[in-house]
Amino acid sequence: MSPTSIYLHIPFCKHRCAYCDFNTYAGQEDSIPDYVNALIREIDYVASQQANYSTSEPGGTAIHTIFFGGGTPSLLSGSQFDAILKALRAAFALSADAEISIEANPGTISHEKLDAIRDAGINRISFGVQSANTEELRMLERIHDFFTVIESVFNARKAGFDNLNLDLIYGLPEQTLASWKTTLSRIVDLHPEHISAYALTLEHGTPFGSWSSKGLLPLPDSDLAADMYEYAEEFLAGNGYVHYEISNWARDIDSQKSKVEDPTCSFRDLTPSYACRHNLQYWHSHPYLAFGAGAHGYANGYRYSNALRIKTYIERLVDPSSFTSHPFPLSPAAVNQHKQTIQDDMSEYMLNNLRLTIAGAVESDFRMRFGCGLLDVYPKEIEELIHLGLLESKTSGISETPEVYRLTKRGRLLGNQVFLRFV
Ligand code: SF4
Numbered sequence: 001m002s003p004t005s006i007y008l009h010i011p012f013c014k015h016r017c018a019y020c021d022f023n024t025y026a027g028q029e030d031s032i033p034d035y036v037n038a039l040i041r042e043i044d045y046v047a048s049q050q051a052n053y054s055t056s057e058p059g060g061t062a063i064h065t066i067f068f069g070g071g072t073p074s075l076l077s078g079s080q081f082d083a084i085l086k087a088l089r090a091a092f093a094l095s096a097d098a099e100i101s102i103e104a105n106p107g108t109i110s111h112e113k114l115d116a117i118r119d120a121g122i123n124r125i126s127f128g129v130q131s132a133n134t135e136e137l138r139m140l141e142r143i144h145d146f147f148t149v150i151e152s153v154f155n156a157r158k159a160g161f162d163n164l165n166l167d168l169i170y171g172l173p174e175q176t177l178a179s180w181k182t183t184l185s186r187i188v189d190l191h192p193e194h195i196s197a198y199a200l201t202l203e204h205g206t207p208f209g210s211w212s213s214k215g216l217l218p219l220p221d222s223d224l225a226a227d228m229y230e231y232a233e234e235f236l237a238g239n240g241y242v243h244y245e246i247s248n249w250a251r252d253i254d255s256q257k258s259k260v261e262d263p264t265c266s267f268r269d270l271t272p273s274y275a276c277r278h279n280l281q282y283w284h285s286h287p288y289l290a291f292g293a294g295a296h297g298y299a300n301g302y303r304y305s306n307a308l309r310i311k312t313y314i315e316r317l318v319d320p321s322s323f324t325s326h327p328f329p330l331s332p333a334a335v336n337q338h339k340q341t342i343q344d345d346m347s348e349y350m351l352n353n354l355r356l357t358i359a360g361a362v363e364s365d366f367r368m369r370f371g372c373g374l375l376d377v378y379p380k381e382i383e384e385l386i387h388l389g390l391l392e393s394k395t396s397g398i399s400e401t402p403e404v405y406r407l408t409k410r411g412r413l414l415g416n417q418v419f420l421r422f423v
Helices: 029-048 078-091 111-120 134-139 146-158 177-189 207-213 222-238 256-261 277-283 310-316 342-353 363-370 379-387 409-413 415-420
Strands: 004-010 060-070 093-104 124-130 164-170 194-199 242-245 248-250 288-291 296-299 302-306 334-339 391-395 402-407
Touching: 004 277, 004 296, 029 078, 029 288, 029 310, 060 078, 060 277, 078 093, 078 111, 093 277, 111 146, 124 146, 146 164, 164 177, 164 222, 177 222, 194 222, 222 242, 222 409, 277 342, 288 302, 342 363, 363 402, 379 391, 402 409, 409 415
Parallel strands: 004 060, 004 288, 060 093, 093 124, 124 164, 164 194
Antiparallel strands: 194 248, 242 248, 288 296, 296 302, 302 334, 391 402
């Protein structure tokens, strides 16, 4: 059984960006101290229920990654991160080499704060850069410019962070292939260990969603967006980044070539060393606990989520002992819970693992979890997708039976068509 991960949601932003539909609120920073106290109460409550959880160890559930997502986690102070991490260490068995990440907006994290969060134990930062083009950043209503990105990366390196991700969005209104190429080249010049590049999605209820429905958003057509994606694949590979998930690239310490030539090496071993271990937990369909307003978790057979609003979340945790007992890992803040069936787990296994461009959906892993093979459950779907050129199978070299199914180059562009078959 894999160790568990932890996600903590920090739903505060200085300003709401025009395309964003995340559970986050601008202008509520006064609530941060109460929110941090509520998070600690939720951690303590969930920990008090963990005794019978299957990955529980004498010191509590074994945890190997923690991720502070948002919102803008970098709005919390070093001492607030310290207090939350102390509560997590007291509650669970955190591994010595745990990956502990925060999302940060360039410009919201001073040199002093970087030192403080490093001292608190955070060892990975994911900066929401989105673009290196001033006009594009303005259109997205981001509060930073690219100079601030350079400064933030420089300060993070100075504070000792040796694992940085830079997040990008492509397919922006009026974006050209030339401007996307410039963004990628400027990002690579900053030598991050990890790069994420997501296509812009128009979400209902956002200003971008409403402008687009009125025909006011000149978006690149799908061919141009596909060209941007293909250029990223080619350019990042040429600069030493391994494309390990549909939208994610990472540097590797060892050469991929020597790994490929090693006959004992499995497809999973080809995952680059700087891959985000926390996100791999989701893509491998392994368990994670969730804390905070609107946070989603998956553990002990449950998928669950907490109350969205900051005020409701805090109120629900004022006195957790006054609530009736909740099964692990649910807390009094949970408002949705679903007991997973084996069919849910199998379907999610395919949706998550097929996002992994090298490791894919693994026959031996699926068999170990569910007691049957991939072709026993999805014969028609797999055959059809291979026939359409969206999926490919690979053998391990030890047996003739396919060990891995993964997206082809075309499948990566048309991922949704693949995933739909397994819903
Ligand atoms: S900073 Fe991030 S989370 Fe906050 S509004 Fe902008 S996109 Fe959304």
